[in-house]
Amino acid sequence: MATKIQQILENDLPTLLNPLQGSLSEVDFNQCRHLSVIFVIKHKNMKHTHTVNYEIIDNWSELSTQEQELVVKAQEASANAYAPYSNFYVGASVLLETGIIITGNNQENIAYPSGLCAERVALFYTGANYPGVAVKTLVVVAKGDLVKTDECISPCGSCRQVIAQSEYRQKIPIRLILVAQNGRTFIFDKASDLLVFPFGMEA
Numbered sequence: 001m002a003t004k005i006q007q008i009l010e011n012d013l014p015t016l017l018n019p020l021q022g023s024l025s026e027v028d029f030n031q032c033r034h035l036s037v038i039f040v041i042k043h044k045n046m047k048h049t050h051t052v053n054y055e056i057i058d059n060w061s062e063l064s065t066q067e068q069e070l071v072v073k074a075q076e077a078s079a080n081a082y083a084p085y086s087n088f089y090v091g092a093s094v095l096l097e098t099g100i101i102i103t104g105n106n107q108e109n110i111a112y113p114s115g116l117c118a119e120r121v122a123l124f125y126t127g128a129n130y131p132g133v134a135v136k137t138l139v140v141v142a143k144g145d146l147v148k149t150d151e152c153i154s155p156c157g158s159c160r161q162v163i164a165q166s167e168y169r170q171k172i173p174i175r176l177i178l179v180a181q182n183g184r185t186f187i188f189d190k191a192s193d194l195l196v197f198p199f200g201m202e203a
């Protein structure tokens with residue numbers, strides 16, 4: 001168990017909290033069921049504390065039936081990604097409060113900034129077609145030449161901003177589930193925890 005926690009601290013935390021690189025000064029954690037870990041990040045010279053509470057399970061088959069369906073939908077969506085430049089195939093699925101499932105995948109373009117990530121494709125489609133309907137859960141999967149089989153890909157900074165604003169607008173937390181190819185799964189009860197100081201909103 002100690003080795004697993006050390007692996008999380010040394011390998012996973014910097015990736016999951018990449019907008020914070022260079023500012024991580026102290027880490028505390030508590031163990032709970034399924035190795036639920038609470039990180040407390042204190043910024044130097046600032047009276048601000050940010051807590052990220054997430055859970056790791058060995059395989060997404062331990063999720064509920066509904067969330068397993070979301071994983072399958074995200075995997076199916078990743079197969080349809082347009083990623084000829086990165087060979088990085090990402091799929092996202094969104095569960096709405098009405099039970100409807102929306103999917104998205106990354107859509108690249110020869111003019112690189114013109115492309116869009118899978119998470120934002122799914123969330124923007126949701127906003128365009130189901131305005132005012134809250135997002136309950138977001139699942140992200142990824143595969144490609146540069147993705148290790150045990151690696152959970154976390155949303156980029158731009159997607160974190162969009163996810164955080166979605167939460168802010170709907171006043172309901174979005175459950176974020178990140179699934180690696182070997183089944184390893186990270187679960188965040190509040191997706192906006194991954195962005196410490198969102199633009200335009202209260203931190």
Ligand SMILES: [Zn+2]
Nearest residue numbers: 117155156159
């Ligand atoms: Zn992104």
